[in-house]
Structures are given as C-alpha cells and as structure tokens.
Amino acid sequence: MRIVQLANFYSPISGGLRTVVDTLGRGYAALGHERVLVVPGQKAGRARTDSGLVITVPGVPVGGGYRVMPRSRAVLRLLDALAVGRAKMSVEVSDKTTLLAAGAWARERGVGTVLFSHERLDRWIAARMPRLWTYGAALLVPAVRSWNRGIATKFDTVVVTSGYAEREFAGLEVALRRVPLGVDLSTFRPVVRGAAPGPARLVYAGRLSPEKNPAAVLGAMRVLDSAGTPVQLDVYGDGPALSSLQKLARDLPVTFHGYVGDRRELAGALSRADVAFAPSVAETFGLSILEAMACGTPVVTSVTGGAPELLAPGAGVAVPATPDGLAAGVMEILSWPAPLRREAARRRAEEFPWSATITAMLDLHASAAG
Numbered sequence: 001m002r003i004v005q006l007a008n009f010y011s012p013i014s015g016g017l018r019t020v021v022d023t024l025g026r027g028y029a030a031l032g033h034e035r036v037l038v039v040p041g042q043k044a045g046r047a048r049t050d051s052g053l054v055i056t057v058p059g060v061p062v063g064g065g066y067r068v069m070p071r072s073r074a075v076l077r078l079l080d081a082l083a084v085g086r087a088k089m090s091v092e093v094s095d096k097t098t099l100l101a102a103g104a105w106a107r108e109r110g111v112g113t114v115l116f117s118h119e120r121l122d123r124w125i126a127a128r129m130p131r132l133w134t135y136g137a138a139l140l141v142p143a144v145r146s147w148n149r150g151i152a153t154k155f156d157t158v159v160v161t162s163g164y165a166e167r168e169f170a171g172l173e174v175a176l177r178r179v180p181l182g183v184d185l186s187t188f189r190p191v192v193r194g195a196a197p198g199p200a201r202l203v204y205a206g207r208l209s210p211e212k213n214p215a216a217v218l219g220a221m222r223v224l225d226s227a228g229t230p231v232q233l234d235v236y237g238d239g240p241a242l243s244s245l246q247k248l249a250r251d252l253p254v255t256f257h258g259y260v261g262d263r264r265e266l267a268g269a270l271s272r273a274d275v276a277f278a279p280s281v282a283e284t285f286g287l288s289i290l291e292a293m294a295c296g297t298p299v300v301t302s303v304t305g306g307a308p309e310l311l312a313p314g315a316g317v318a319v320p321a322t323p324d325g326l327a328a329g330v331m332e333i334l335s336w337p338a339p340l341r342r343e344a345a346r347r348r349a350e351e352f353p354w355s356a357t358i359t360a361m362l363d364l365h366a367s368a369a370g
Contacts, residue, residue, distance in 0.1 A: 027358030103154030112368025123282035127211030162306030182354030190296030208239030219323025300329030314344030
C-alpha cells in the first residue's frame with residue numbers, strides 16, 4: 001500500500017507534529033508499505049530516505065520558521081502522479097487549512113483519506129489571537145463549527161488523540177477515531193543516579209511561544225524563589241518569546257539552552273530533572289509529557305486540555321496553569337518520595353508505545369484504501 005503523508009507547518013524546528021509524522025512514516029515503511037512524505041519548503045525538491053520518498057513543494061512563509069503549501073493545483077497534480085498505477089493508496093493529511101482540497105480530490109478518485117487532527121481549531125485561534133477570540137467569539141464559534149462540519153465531509157476518517165480533542169467534533173456527523181500517540185521508550189528512559197544534593201532541578205522543553213504558556217513557568221520560578229525554595233530551571237527550546245522570557249528570568253536561577261535537535265541529548269536533560277513543566281492550556285495530547293515521564297520525571301501540567309488524560313497517580317499533577325498553580329504543583333511533586341514518583345512516571349509512559357499508534361493508523365489506512 002502506498003501511504004502519502006501531506007503535512008503543513010513541518011520544518012526542522014517543528015516539535016510534536018514533525019515527531020508524529022516522521023515516526024508514523026518510519027513505522028509504515030518498516031512494515032513494508034511505501035511511504036511518501038509531502039511537505040512545504042523554500043524550493044521544490046525530492047529526496048530518497050530510508051523511510052521513503054520526501055517531496056518538497058514550494059511553501060508560503062507564515063512566521064516562526066514555518067511554511068504552508070498554498071491551496072493550488074500543484075499539490076493536486078502531484079497526487080495525480082502518485083496515484084498512477086496504484087491499486088491501493090491512502091492519503092494522510094496533517095493540516096486543517098490549505099490541504100483540505102486533498103480530501104475532495106481523493107473522494108472523486110476513490111482514494112482513501114485520513115485527516116490527523118493535531119490541534120483544536122478553536123483553542124488554536126484563542127491561544128494565538130486571544131483578543132480576537134475574546135471580542136469576536138460570537139462570530140468565531142459558529143464559524144469554527146461550520147469549518148469542522150466541512151472537514152468531516154471531506155475525509156473518510158478523522159483521527160484525534162484524546163477525549164479533549166474529540167470534543168471539538170461533538171454533535172457532528174463524522175467518522176471519528178481516537179488514536180493516542182506514543183513515545184520512544186528506548187531513547188527516552190531513566191538514567192541511574194543517586195540523590196543529587198543542591199536545589200531541585202526543574203525543566204521546560206518546548207517551543208517558546210505564547211500559546212505554550214512558558215511565561216507562567218518563569219512566574220512559578222519567581223513564586224518558588226520568593227518562598228525560599230531552592231530550585232533551578234533549565235529551558236530547552238526556541239521561539240518568538242525567547243527575548244521576553246530572558247528578560248523575565250534575568251534575576252532567577254534559569255538557564256536557556258536553546259533548541260536541542262538531538263533526541264538522546266534531550267532525553268538526558270529530562271532524566272536529570274526532578275520535575276518537568278508542561279504548562280500549555282490547550283494541548284490536545286502532550287508528547288513532551290510522555291517524553292518526560294518515560295525518563296522517570298513526573299510532570300506538572302495544566303488542568304485544561306488533553307494533558308490531564310496522560311497522568312496517573314504519582315506520575316504528576318494537573319493544576320491551574322498560573323504561576324501560583326504551577327509552583328504549588330512543583331511543591332506537591334517534590335513532597336513525594338523520589339523513587340516512587342520516578343517509577344510511577346516511567347510505568348505510565350510504558351502504556352503508550354509507538355507500535356500501538358502505528359498499528360492503529362495502518363488499520364485505518366488499510367480500511368480507507370480498500
């Protein structure tokens with residue numbers, strides 16, 4: 001079976017979306033399927049990789065280092081070419097904007113489709129344009145509802161990763177399937193270490209942009225510092241909020257390490273921490289949470305979004321994602337015996353192997369292609 005993955009907002013600095021697309025693609029190829037990845041870039045190109053053909057389509061810059069493929073005949077002509085001579089083909093779309101035309105293209109030709117819903121559109125707008133959402137909600141809520149209704153008619157299956165993500169489509173006639181994501185349990189794993197003297201080590205690993213809520217993490221550090229709690233924070237990531245965050249952290253025990261592309265290096269950093277922050281209020285899943293827990297590091301996360309669904313007793317806490325709430329969450333986790341909380345975190349992460357995600361997605365593709 002040929003599986004064509006179409007993904008916007010895919011770049012070298014992409015976080016969760018790129019991890020998901022690449023991991024699924026490698027899994028498809030490893031199980032004998034032909035995987036083709038189509039992504040936006042600065043110029044057109046083709047490259048053969050161990051996990052299949054990667055085709056780059058000239059994309060339009062949309063800020064933050066990201067590009068999207070324009071809604072044009074170029075992508076549809078490419079799909080026409082990829083469909084030639086293929087008895088079984090399925091298209092996997094990781095986008096809710098310019099790539100929706102692929103659904104109509106596939107339906108006209110009897111090609112199977114799966115839409116991977118990585119984000120809730122309503123929360124995406126609210127996080128990136130809070131003033132617009134606050135004052136325009138009366139118009140935006142029905143508009144988003146109408147958009148999602150249209151999405152539901154274009155694809156054979158819509159995949160969501162959590163109950164929180166599923167609720168975006170509540171009441172709509174849509175073939176919905178919940179498929180939790182996974183974590184690389186061999187790369188992200190605990191390291192053997194003794195009790196470390198000195199301040200508690202906290203970590204934030206993620207994009208430094210407003211919708212991820214990293215400013216609340218620095219606010220929590222100020223609360224803990226003012227209370228005389230010995231802590232230090234390591235920040236791994238980059239983004240448009242970096243300079244403002246550095247100013248907020250000027251007199252705090254915080255170190256900014258920048259973006260870390262080496263997954264093993266990141267895993268080592270997570271393993272050395274006592275508590276990991278995941279403060280986004282609207283994550284549909286939370287790959288960074290699984291990666292931290294797989295390293296034996298419990299997580300303090302937001303009580304809203306899909307993140308609380310990942311936690312288990314002893315593996316972390318969900319709190320209001322405010323400076324006071326996050327600080328209280330850190331103090332609660334640090335009050336638990338270290339061996340027990342680290343064991344609980346790893347045990348919970350082991351319930352989410354990537355193999356289960358890949359198998360579920362292949363079942364959907366086989367059904368759609370058939």
